[in-house]
Amino acid sequence: MSLPTRYDWKKLQDFCANVFSAAGVKKEVADVVADSLIQADLRGVESHGVVRTAIYLKRIEQDMIDPFAEVEIENESVATALVNGKNQFGSVVGTKALEVAIKKAKENGAALVGVKGSNHFGTGAYYALKAIEQEMILLVVSNASQTMPPTGGIRPFIGTNPLAVGVPAGKEEPFIMDMATSLVARGKIIVAAQKGESIPLGWAIDKGGNPTTDAEAALEGSVLPMGGPKGYAISMFIDILAGVLTGAGFGKYVNNMYENWEEPQNVGHFFIAIDIKKFIPIELFKQRMDQYICEIKAEPKAPNVEEIFIPGELEHRKVIEKKTNGIELPLKVVQELQKIGERYGLDITQAQITLNTEEVTNNG
């Protein structure tokens, strides 16, 4: 099969949104989900990109996600809210929770919003970027289904519960940190497995508790936390905030998106939004951020290091590059999307990038 593997980001986003719409999802929901997937691909986080279209669709079809649910604020105080996602798409629930957090933070200086009844919400950076547009600092965490053992354990108990932060700067690019609490993101092991590649020793143990370089065996076993007991503690704290405190699942009660077809995931999230200007004037803050970033980047470099990067900087460059040159997808993913498209009379090849730079620029 000679399918193209490089796609125009905007057309690919339309293709995904059209797929979800054709599957019966309301336009505003389909748009958010497609936006969230494409933003991940643009940032080079392909594990959270359009590769997830198939599993998301399957979960709607099996009634494991409810794309018609109305996300609700279940209770609130001046600076807090508890949002019930009612099993809507995670990115839609997360977007709503973020709106609540930002609104309350603008009114009161800061807001903490817990979320239960959600699903996988995509990348944390997606929300961080939206908060930065509002000149807010955002800290967002989510729990996830079991993939890492506690320190001293041998099988998955906690998720690779991710932690993301967005901080605006002035002339410099914003600070955007988005990480799993495992040594490496489980998504990277999924990608390795899909590509048939092996993984470095130390990333994971197999289901018998033995170190492994086999990506498939690692997916059946446990991913290891970053920094050993430190990563275990941080991941557990995220589970407490996102799960124990909100009423969502925690530990084994967060269901696996790929394996559990009996019950919704019941993922929990937790958003902390901070209105910078309640502390110091926003212009002063931006100036201090720029100074901080410039001073770090000017540090002496280790041999063979060309540049010192700020968290989020590499991803920002990838966005620019992919908006210009297109998003490159593995053939396996393209084939899957093409098959999905065929069910709804949609053709992914229509989204292939046009090599005329001018037109790419118009689309970008």
Next chain:
Amino acid sequence: MSLPTRYDWKKLQDFCANVFSAAGVKKEVADVVADSLIQADLRGVESHGVVRTAIYLKRIEQDMIDPFAEVEIENESVATALVNGKNQFGSVVGTKALEVAIKKAKENGAALVGVKGSNHFGTGAYYALKAIEQEMILLVVSNASQTMPPTGGIRPFIGTNPLAVGVPAGKEEPFIMDMATSLVARGKIIVAAQKGESIPLGWAIDKGGNPTTDAEAALEGSVLPMGGPKGYAISMFIDILAGVLTGAGFGKYVNNMYENWEEPQNVGHFFIAIDIKKFIPIELFKQRMDQYICEIKAEPKAPNVEEIFIPGELEHRKVIEKKTNGIELPLKVVQELQKIGERYGLDITQAQITLNTEEVTNNG
């Protein structure tokens, strides 16, 4: 010299408080500082314990800490406050900021308190424990003077900026996480250097950027972040919250407590207090925490692992053990404290533990 090396925690705390009082510090300030040091020793974090008495005293004497300063709320909104420590002792500033955070969180559900103009504030666990007494979740971070390179750098730029969390449970011990963002706490390397011990490879690089097992060389060089770029990103975020956002020092503008005798440290902290019952009923939360903790502890264990621990559990056991059997101090530390005591007519040997178990219990 045949000085005793095991001390009754309460008498040792009195000795320290009396030393600070004799040095001219107000009783309420001396009490907080001594309490903070002893709590660290009790939890086995000896690097943050009474070993710091000498440096704290020296900084008062050299006008590098102002023990008479009145800590101020410089500005506030409904859910935030900015506290100016006015160069008071870090533990006194931190205690005041925590009070503000808890009061506001009780009123509004959550509060974020930034702090500037502070000094080294001891262990984060000290504040976490106080928040737990109030049935609050606390997340507290502090920046620190330069000890770690950015990823790709070769010399210290950011501090080992610590991160601490306290979460109450029901029948189980609370969750208390307190970590440096370095692979290991710099305090551990200080202790190794004091004991003349070497350190494992991977903890640090020397001032030339080379890996080292020499604790002294490591102290002159850089400690490495946990999880490589992940620890670098987390530490940088802490510096942003505690330093850039508050108006405190950040990066190279946080002065070294041991080396800089020209200017105050200008350390920054950031406290996030969360009123649990604004999310779910406190009894339900405690029940969920107990369930979570019990389920983790019941996990199958790796070979040679006797027990799976919850963050803070080992430290809690140390507190019980040390309250019974006394705090064991290195002879070098005892000699230093004895010398300090002599200047003020105080005798540390009076604080040695009595071997009569009954009396120890009465004191504990």
